[in-house]
Amino acid sequence: xxxxxxxxxxxxxxxxxxxxxxxxxxxxxxxxxxxxxxxxxxxxxxxxxxxxxxxxxxxxxxxxxxxxxxxxxxxxxxxxxxxxxxxxxxxxxxxxxxxxxxxxxxxxxxxxxxxxxxxxxxxxxxxxxxxxxxxxxxxxxxxxxxxxxxxxx
Numbered sequence: 001x002x003x004x005x006x007x008x009x010x011x012x013x014x015x016x017x018x019x020x021x022x023x024x025x026x027x028x029x030x031x032x033x034x035x036x037x038x039x040x041x042x043x044x045x046x047x048x049x050x051x052x053x054x055x056x057x058x059x060x061x062x063x064x065x066x067x068x069x070x071x072x073x074x075x076x077x078x079x080x081x082x083x084x085x086x087x088x089x090x091x092x093x094x095x096x097x098x099x100x101x102x103x104x105x106x107x108x109x110x111x112x113x114x115x116x117x118x119x120x121x122x123x124x125x126x127x128x129x130x131x132x133x134x135x136x137x138x139x140x141x142x143x144x145x146x147x148x149x150x151x152x153x
Contacts, residue, residue: 065093093129094123095128
């Protein structure tokens with residue numbers, strides 16, 4: 001019986017150590033990721049426009065925009081905070097930010113600037129940017145959102 005208790009205790013300690021030392025939802029100071037110059041945003045937004053016109057999927061992209069509308073969360077399956085960004089070229093994209101894997105952008109409102117690094121997927125309304133968070137399996141490049149001086153990944 002004592003051996004079983006020690007085994008259970010050892011498993012609990014190992015789980016706690018593993019669980020709390022792994023990367024998880026967090027917001028960090030934005031200085032940990034270099035800001036992207038506005039000229040690069042323009043080039044990235046031209047790439048998004050090209051991806052839209054050619055109906056491309058899985059386009060890695062880093063850019064910025066201004067929130068034009070905050071939408072209700074998508075709670076089907078993994079939960080996603082959703083908002084529409086207007087890019088400097090006039091296009092709009094839906095950002096689907098997984099809030100089961102990364103923290104929510106609290107206080108987000110229309111008119112707020114948001115920088116993003118994620119994956120663009122074509123749709124008829126302008127496209128979706130997702131993978132704006134870390135990949136817990138390490139099989140995908142980590143994405144992020146930068147909002148009000150904080151990095152959300």
